[in-house]
Amino acid sequence: MNHVLKAQQFTPKLMSLIFNRAAELEVIMHDKQRHEKLGDLLSSEMLFTIFYEPSTRTRMSFAAAGQHLGMQVIGTENAREFSSAIKGETLEDSIRVLCQYQPSAIVLRHHENHAAERAAKVSKVPIINAGDGAGQHPTQALLDMYTIKKELGRTEDLNVIIGGDLLHGRTARSLSYLLAKYSGNTITYVSPKELKIGNDIKAHLTKRGVKFIETEDLESVLPDADVVYWTRIQKERFEGEAVIENSYHISKKHLKLMKKKSIIMHPLPRVDEISTEVDDDPRAVYIEQAGNGMYVRMALIEWVLGYLCTTSSDQ
Amino acid sequence: MNHVLKAQQFTPKLMSLIFNRAAELEVIMHDKQRHEKLGDLLSSEMLFTIFYEPSTRTRMSFAAAGQHLGMQVIGTENAREFSSAIKGETLEDSIRVLCQYQPSAIVLRHHENHAAERAAKVSKVPIINAGDGAGQHPTQALLDMYTIKKELGRTEDLNVIIGGDLLHGRTARSLSYLLAKYSGNTITYVSPKELKIGNDIKAHLTKRGVKFIETEDLESVLPDADVVYWTRIQKERFEGEAVIENSYHISKKHLKLMKKKSIIMHPLPRVDEISTEVDDDPRAVYIEQAGNGMYVRMALIEWVLGYLCTTSSDQ
Amino acid sequence: MNHVLKAQQFTPKLMSLIFNRAAELEVIMHDKQRHEKLGDLLSSEMLFTIFYEPSTRTRMSFAAAGQHLGMQVIGTENAREFSSAIKGETLEDSIRVLCQYQPSAIVLRHHENHAAERAAKVSKVPIINAGDGAGQHPTQALLDMYTIKKELGRTEDLNVIIGGDLLHGRTARSLSYLLAKYSGNTITYVSPKELKIGNDIKAHLTKRGVKFIETEDLESVLPDADVVYWTRIQKERFEGEAVIENSYHISKKHLKLMKKKSIIMHPLPRVDEISTEVDDDPRAVYIEQAGNGMYVRMALIEWVLGYLCTTSSDQ
Numbered sequence: 001m002n003h004v005l006k007a008q009q010f011t012p013k014l015m016s017l018i019f020n021r022a023a024e025l026e027v028i029m030h031d032k033q034r035h036e037k038l039g040d041l042l043s044s045e046m047l048f049t050i051f052y053e054p055s056t057r058t059r060m061s062f063a064a065a066g067q068h069l070g071m072q073v074i075g076t077e078n079a080r081e082f083s084s085a086i087k088g089e090t091l092e093d094s095i096r097v098l099c100q101y102q103p104s105a106i107v108l109r110h111h112e113n114h115a116a117e118r119a120a121k122v123s124k125v126p127i128i129n130a131g132d133g134a135g136q137h138p139t140q141a142l143l144d145m146y147t148i149k150k151e152l153g154r155t156e157d158l159n160v161i162i163g164g165d166l167l168h169g170r171t172a173r174s175l176s177y178l179l180a181k182y183s184g185n186t187i188t189y190v191s192p193k194e195l196k197i198g199n200d201i202k203a204h205l206t207k208r209g210v211k212f213i214e215t216e217d218l219e220s221v222l223p224d225a226d227v228v229y230w231t232r233i234q235k236e237r238f239e240g241e242a243v244i245e246n247s248y249h250i251s252k253k254h255l256k257l258m259k260k261k262s263i264i265m266h267p268l269p270r271v272d273e274i275s276t277e278v279d280d281d282p283r284a285v286y287i288e289q290a291g292n293g294m295y296v297r298m299a300l301i302e303w304v305l306g307y308l309c310t311t312s313s314d315q
Numbered sequence: 316m317n318h319v320l321k322a323q324q325f326t327p328k329l330m331s332l333i334f335n336r337a338a339e340l341e342v343i344m345h346d347k348q349r350h351e352k353l354g355d356l357l358s359s360e361m362l363f364t365i366f367y368e369p370s371t372r373t374r375m376s377f378a379a380a381g382q383h384l385g386m387q388v389i390g391t392e393n394a395r396e397f398s399s400a401i402k403g404e405t406l407e408d409s410i411r412v413l414c415q416y417q418p419s420a421i422v423l424r425h426h427e428n429h430a431a432e433r434a435a436k437v438s439k440v441p442i443i444n445a446g447d448g449a450g451q452h453p454t455q456a457l458l459d460m461y462t463i464k465k466e467l468g469r470t471e472d473l474n475v476i477i478g479g480d481l482l483h484g485r486t487a488r489s490l491s492y493l494l495a496k497y498s499g500n501t502i503t504y505v506s507p508k509e510l511k512i513g514n515d516i517k518a519h520l521t522k523r524g525v526k527f528i529e530t531e532d533l534e535s536v537l538p539d540a541d542v543v544y545w546t547r548i549q550k551e552r553f554e555g556e557a558v559i560e561n562s563y564h565i566s567k568k569h570l571k572l573m574k575k576k577s578i579i580m581h582p583l584p585r586v587d588e589i590s591t592e593v594d595d596d597p598r599a600v601y602i603e604q605a606g607n608g609m610y611v612r613m614a615l616i617e618w619v620l621g622y623l624c625t626t627s628s629d630q
Numbered sequence: 631m632n633h634v635l636k637a638q639q640f641t642p643k644l645m646s647l648i649f650n651r652a653a654e655l656e657v658i659m660h661d662k663q664r665h666e667k668l669g670d671l672l673s674s675e676m677l678f679t680i681f682y683e684p685s686t687r688t689r690m691s692f693a694a695a696g697q698h699l700g701m702q703v704i705g706t707e708n709a710r711e712f713s714s715a716i717k718g719e720t721l722e723d724s725i726r727v728l729c730q731y732q733p734s735a736i737v738l739r740h741h742e743n744h745a746a747e748r749a750a751k752v753s754k755v756p757i758i759n760a761g762d763g764a765g766q767h768p769t770q771a772l773l774d775m776y777t778i779k780k781e782l783g784r785t786e787d788l789n790v791i792i793g794g795d796l797l798h799g800r801t802a803r804s805l806s807y808l809l810a811k812y813s814g815n816t817i818t819y820v821s822p823k824e825l826k827i828g829n830d831i832k833a834h835l836t837k838r839g840v841k842f843i844e845t846e847d848l849e850s851v852l853p854d855a856d857v858v859y860w861t862r863i864q865k866e867r868f869e870g871e872a873v874i875e876n877s878y879h880i881s882k883k884h885l886k887l888m889k890k891k892s893i894i895m896h897p898l899p900r901v902d903e904i905s906t907e908v909d910d911d912p913r914a915v916y917i918e919q920a921g922n923g924m925y926v927r928m929a930l931i932e933w934v935l936g937y938l939c940t941t942s943s944d945q
Binding site: 344347350351354371372374375376378379380382383388392547583584585586602603605606609 | 673674676678702704705706707708714715717718719723724726727728729730731732733
């Protein structure tokens with residue numbers, strides 16, 4: 001049985017399978033006739049979306065993914081109100097009971113680290129981790145990688161800037177892990193000194209032979225970047241407000257420094273760390289990036305249900 | 316692309332199209348065989364119901380409308396917990412991302428005025444305004460007008476009493492706007508002096524040549540009324556509790572003063588401003604009025620999706 | 631029109647009908663081809679799940695039941711936010727309006743006693759009580775009885791231990807009522823003196839000729855039990871913490887005292903009143919018990935919709 005638990009479980013080969021199917025699904029979804037037939041295969045499958053903390057965007061993305069595939073989708077928006085959890089029930093008991101209702105798979109969002117792994121240990125059906133605590137959010141990591149592949153045509157030999165709050169940012173860490181699975185990538189970390197990427201990541205990159213540098217000067221490294229992956233610095237986590245506004249805010253002037261064939265990504269939500277004047281530039285792909293998540297999740301659902309091998313033409 | 320943004324956008328001709336289809340849908344829904352076939356056409360369409368504030372009745376009405384039409388419906392009950400909104404994301408970004416998940420239309424309820432218009436500016440799919448702030452709630456206005464048409468057979472030459480809190484009531488204002496689109500209607504506003512209808516409405520009626528009067532004496536005007544549209548006076552907004560109980564409470568004695576062919580409407584929820592002893596009178600149509608909303612919303616969904624012209628037999 | 635309002639309405643004959651169909655549905659659900667066809671019959675039926683207080687497990691169980699039967703399911707997770715209820719609308723008005731949206735049945739969870747009966751009085755469609763206040767939770771009672779039937783093959787001539795907080799526990803009471811409908815059953819109540827079963831139940835058992843005893847000593851009665859139905863003692867309701875830990879906690883040592891063909895049940899959620907080391911014993915059926923609830927609810931939905939007679943082969 002396949003589960004989706006953490007970004008690290010995905011090999012380049014498996015990512016290739018998922019990404020090819022995601023691309024295929026995107027084509028199908030834009031073809032009215034093929035879209036209508038898409039749902040037939042999974043029409044008796046049921047997806048549970050169990051969210052112990054609210055995450056409207058992720059939940060809607062999974063629910064839409066399931067329904068576009070023809071599945072029935074039911075769930076809970078905020079299971080901190082999961083009455084049995086309030087009464088002291090363990091996550092394990094809750095998952096065991098939910099499995100009794102015969103879902104085909106369970107999408108789980110939880111506030112505790114390693115919750116998805118704990119769930120997978122007792123579950124009779126595949127668990128898809130939709131974020132657990134400060135830990136893993138593997139479908140976000142995969143959609144980031146898929147966006148790079150889709151926009152630039154490759155996942156190797158890339159100059160990738162990852163900037164913002166790299167100390168607390170889950171996405172910066174998992175993207176680093178995935179980039180290290182391919183050859184020839186160079187990562188440039190741009191952050192205030194206080195919010196630098198963790199030493200464990202740097203050790204991992206060194207071990208894998210991935211080149212990386214750290215800097216506070218975005219403008220000097222922009223001209224070489226293929227990808228600018230930008231994240232938010234929460235003001236409550238960093239005192240230097242003026243620094244944020246001057247050095248961690250992407251606006252039109254930065255676009256001029258960038259290569260023609262390059263992209264600006266962001267895990268969203270975006271507040272003011274990327275100016276809205278950037279939105280219309282073809283290199284700004286953060287909205288499409290969020291949309292890519294749905295296609296990646298559709299492919300992952302097919303994969304955990306064992307449908308991917310037989311329905312994909314890419315194997 | 317059609318959006319449903321405000322009551323004023325609906326011409327008598329367009330209302331006629333919507334109302335005829337709503338009536339037709341009501342017939343279809345009560346015919347088991349036709350009901351079963353109803354869902355085939357829209358079965359690959361998906362409706363998002365995005366509620367930034369809870370409104371269970373309106374959400375259920377839209378969700379049921381979508382599902383009776385065969386659509387898949389997913390949404391959020393209370394997106395004030397929309398995690399990205401809490402983190403400072405703009406409504407525009409949220410709508411852009413939701414569109415990436417390939418819905419066919421988005422039903423939006425929001426706590427800010429003009430939210431639906433802002434959403435429509437960036438949306439790739441039709442926006443249906445399910446109420447934005449103190450501003451617009453166009454589907455409520457249309458279902459009010461549809462109820463009058465259905466019950467009395469006409470939208471012209473009507474004597475309409477609109478009573479209660481006319482200063483704060485959104486429905487009193489929008490019904491006035493819609494009545495002014497037809498000829499021969501007379502409006503009688505019944506309210507405490509402190510809660511009179513706004514001067515902008517009165518100016519609009521004068522400009523359109525619509526006769527209206529204002530009074531505090533319900534009983535004197537009841538005998539001529541075709542429609543009594545009653546609304547709640549919130550006690551916290553008006554000190555004169557005794558006045559409310561004596562003059563703004565409809566009971567059996569008022570029924571005796573009314574014409575045989577007339578109707579009592581109320582946007583609901585009703586607390587005690589209409590006595591439950593009135594409920595069994597055939598002129599009390601407020602429960603059916605709420606139900607009419609679902610048929611109107613079904614017709615509106617078909618309209619924004621471009622299906623109304625081809626599926627309606629009434630053109 | 632059939633409603634599901636309270637456990638007492640179910641005769642042995644009706645329970646037999648429901649339980650046979652539940653067992654049949656469980657078989658169908660585990661047969662991929664029959665499962666796929668299951669949904670065809672009810673595909674134009676719609677189920678509303680209206681929860682005035684959160685109960686994630688019960689709601690998910692009903693929603694999954696409805697969707698496995700092919701129904702469309704929409705609802706509200708926590709209708710205390712039911713905006714019209716907050717504004718003072720009666721339950722009766724809310725139900726009347728919901729019926730206007732043309733559901734096939736309404737599953738209602740409410741915080742007030744007798745809410746389901748009040749709803750049934752005004753509803754145009756069947757009401758299924760999913761728990762009202764401290765009063766009734768009939769589908770829980772039925773799934774308990776169904777579990778006994780399924781696991782032990784009979785509902786008569788049983789030695790049943792019911793233990794824990796019998797004063798406040800709704801399930802202990804309703805299971806007692808149902809056991810009294812069959813002949814030859816003996817009930818052993820195990821509880822602290824302060825939390826004994828109500829005198830009304832004892833009077834009812836005496837009237838029906840059902841033997842029962844009361845004790846505080848679980849171990850002495852375990853060897854004769856066919857069923858151990860264990861419930862939680864909430865610490866805030868009982869001061870004797872040491873007593874709870876010593877006498878109201880089931881662990882491996884109790885298993886040794888029990889008959890080979892016997893079962894341990896629990897309405898869940900379980901906190902620490904049954905040790906997790908018990909879970910792997912084949913006599914521990916509390917997780918399956920929760921799952922049985924879904925099949926019972928599927929059968930009840932078919933019954934209230936009038937489909938059970940014609941689709942069940944067991945009559």
